[in-house]
Amino acid sequence: MRRHDVRWRRLLAALLAMPLLMLAASAYSAPKTLLVLGDSLSAEYGLTRGSGWVALLDKRLQQEKINTGVINASISGETTIGGKTRLPALLSKHAPDVVIIELGANDALRGLQLSATQANLQALIDMARAAKAKVVLVGMQIPPNYGADYTDKFSQLFPAAAKQNKTALVPFFLKDVADKPALFQADRMHPNEQAQQTLLDNVWPALRPLLK
Structure with missing residues (x-):
């Protein structure tokens, strides 16, 4: 040749x-789309608009030139039941690539049975995956005054669901916040503006790999 x-x-x-x-x-x-499905901890309850951890996440994505749009579908008082009801329409409308599920704390506050919370979390994960979205499950814990047995089993719901479904997990959303009274608003339940960066830093290690 x-x-x-x-x-x-x-x-x-x-x-x-x-x-x-x-x-x-x-x-x-x-470009990717990130959907945050959460409760008051993600809905900027008691905070100046734009100062919550989700807004800080949006800014970090821009700073790091990660081409991802953020949809914050969080509602104060939301439960896993409410999230399960709303998620199908959100998935259809936004077609997210990643869904952050930050729900469950209000279930405990309202005394919802653990089995119901577990089933709802599973339904949320299944819905997101059926829509071809990756999932970040945000782990929560509750104060010990709810009883040692309930408190322990509640905290185990999140790592168990993440392990079963092989999803990304934030072990404890309020890590380095829950034990610091100065990082809470006057109601002693909702983190203040000073705590929001820490909340983002708790979520980031689980989320970042899914945006590559």
């Missing part, structure tokens, strides 16, 4: 490969 024939074939192969490379690059850089 002549040398110029070899060069021509190599050039032709390179030209044919270019559309595939461009498609791959386009897919890699395509």
Whole structure:
């Protein structure tokens, strides 16, 4: 085979490969959508608008040039039941690539049976996955005054669900916050603005790998 024939074939192969490379690059850089399904801890309850951890997350994504839009669908007082009711429409409307599930604390406050919370969390994970979205499950804990047995079993719901479904897990959303009274609002239940960066830092290690 002549040398110029070899060069021509190599050039032709390179030209044919270019559309595939461009498609791959386009897919890699395509913008993603992140949906946060949470309660008052994510809905900026008692905070200045734009100061909550979800808003800080949006800013961090921009700073790190991670092409991801953030939809905050959190509602104060939300339970896993309410989240299960609302999620299908949210998935249909926004088609998120990643769903952060930050629900469960209000279930405990309202005395919902643990089995019901567990079933609802599973339903939320199943819905998100059926919509081809990755899931970050945010773990919660409750004060010991609810009884040692209930408190312990409640905290185990989240790692158990994450392990069973092989989803990303934030072990405890209020890590480095729950034990610091100065980081709470006057109601002693909701973190203040000073705590929001810590909440984001607790979520970030579980979320970041899913946005690559």
